[in-house]
Structure formats: C-alpha cells, structure tokens
Amino acid sequence: GAVVSQHPSWVICKSGTSVKIECRSLDFQATTMFWYRQFPKQSLMLMATSNEGSKATYEQGVEKDKFLINHASLTLSTLTVTSAHPEDSSFYICSARAPGAWDQPQHFGDGTRLSIL
Amino acid sequence: EDQVTQSPEALRLQEGESSSLNCSYTVSGLRGLFWYRQDPGKGPEFLFTLYSAGEEKEKERLKATLTKKESFLHITAPKPEDSATYLCAVQTYKYIFGTGTRLKVLA
Numbered sequence: 001g002a003v004v005s006q007h008p009s010w011v012i013c014k015s016g017t018s019v020k021i022e023c024r025s026l027d028f029q030a031t032t033m034f035w036y037r038q039f040p041k042q043s044l045m046l047m048a049t050s051n052e053g054s055k056a057t058y059e060q061g062v063e064k065d066k067f068l069i070n071h072a073s074l075t076l077s078t079l080t081v082t083s084a085h086p087e088d089s090s091f092y093i094c095s096a097r098a099p100g101a102w103d104q105p106q107h108f109g110d111g112t113r114l115s116i117l
Numbered sequence: 118e119d120q121v122t123q124s125p126e127a128l129r130l131q132e133g134e135s136s137s138l139n140c141s142y143t144v145s146g147l148r149g150l151f152w153y154r155q156d157p158g159k160g161p162e163f164l165f166t167l168y169s170a171g172e173e174k175e176k177e178r179l180k181a182t183l184t185k186k187e188s189f190l191h192i193t194a195p196k197p198e199d200s201a202t203y204l205c206a207v208q209t210y211k212y213i214f215g216t217g218t219r220l221k222v223l224a
Contacts, residue, residue: 004160041219042216043204043214043216044214049211093161095160103149103208106206108153110160111160
C-alpha cells in the first residue's frame with residue numbers, strides 16, 4: 001500500500017519551455033502532498049505544501065510564479081516549472097500523506113530528473 | 118532553530134560487518150521521527166516511524182531506536198543490497214530532513 005507515482009521520470013527541454021510534473025497517490029487519498037527539490041549528494045529541500053482544493057504554501061525563497069502547484073483532486077497534484085532555465089535543472093520529488101493524523105509518514109514518488117538546455 | 122544532523126556522512130562496511138547510523142535532532146515539539154532508504158535516482162522509501170523515546174522498530178536486518186535527542190539505525194550483518202543513502206526526517210510542524218548517510222556494503 002501507499003504507492004505514489006510520479007511522471008515523467010526524466011525530461012529534457014529547451015530553455016524557456018514550461019514543464020509539468022504529475023504526482024498521483026495510487027491506492028490512497030492524499031489531502032496533503034509535498035514537492036521537494038534535491039541536488040546531487042544533498043538532502044531533500046521542501047519547496048511547497050499542496051492541500052487539496054486550496055492554494056499551495058510555498059517555502060521561503062521559492063518563487064510561486066515560477067513553480068505553479070495545483071492539487072485539484074485527492075489523488076493528483078501537479079508542479080509546473082514555468083519558463084524553465086538551466087538553473088532550474090534538478091531532481092524533483094513529490095510525496096503524499098494519507099488523511100488523518102499529520103504525524104503520519106510521507107510516501108514518495110520516484111522523482112523527476114529535469115534537464116534544461 | 119530546528120536542526121537534524123546525520124552521521125557519518127558516508128560509511129563503507131564489509132558484508133556482515135554490523136554498524137549504526139546516527140540521527141541527532143534539536144527541535145521543539147517532536148511529533149515523529151522517520152527513517153527512509155533512498156537508492157540513486159529514486160525517491161525515498163519509507164522504513165520506520167518512531168514516536169516516543171524508548172521506542173524500537175525492526176525490519177529484517179534493520180533496527181531503529183529513539184531517545185530524546187537522537188535516533189540510531191542499526192544494521193546487523195549487512196549485505197551489498199543494503200547499500201543506499203539512509204535519510205532521517207523529523208516531524209514538528211513540518212518535515213525536516215537530515216543530510217543522509219551514504220552506506221556502501223562491500224561483498
């Protein structure tokens with residue numbers, strides 16, 4: 001149980017392009033999803049918290065107009081990197097937490113490797 | 118400021134050589150401590166949740182323990198397939214990840 005699917009797993013695109021990443025909870029309903037960014041040999045940095053039906057909460061320093069998050073259903077959240085540039089290249093990982101107590105573990109997708117040329 | 122520190126940063130073990138990974142934390146209002154395993158190019162895989170000091174959890178060759186200031190992940194008789202980065206995360210009002218321990222088990 002607690003499977004999270006993330007798509008695509010790898011994307012290469014030209015500078016200036018917008019890229020959408022999907023995160024789905026396959027076998028549970030997730031009222032809260034999270035988006036992280038990870039640099040090589042570093043830990044996960046939380047970008048934003050996404051709550052179903054409401055606006056995402058962004059961490060300090062994360063541009064909300066650059067990283068658009070939508071959580072329109074209990075099983076799907078999307079991250080759109082708008083007008084991507086080479087400095088946006090990174091490994092993006094989503095996670096989901098099942099409804100209930102907010103001290104339950106997060107379950108992670110397998111990440112999206114984004115390369116901007 | 119809430120802080121989570123993992124040590125060592127990297128660890129090389131011979132197959133069968135038991136050891137422990139450390140996760141030290143300084144946070145206000147601990148709600149839970151989580152251990153994850155991350156393979157290269159993959160997302161973290163959930164291993165354990167610990168909620169209170171004195172609690173222990175086991176799974177195959179792994180055993181996690183918790184005190185008021187730190188958690189240990191004990192690996193007994195590791196195998197090469199245990200090679201991965203092990204991350205701990207602390208839940209306060211949000212999740213705070215440690216920097217991880219990169220474990221390499223040699224055959």
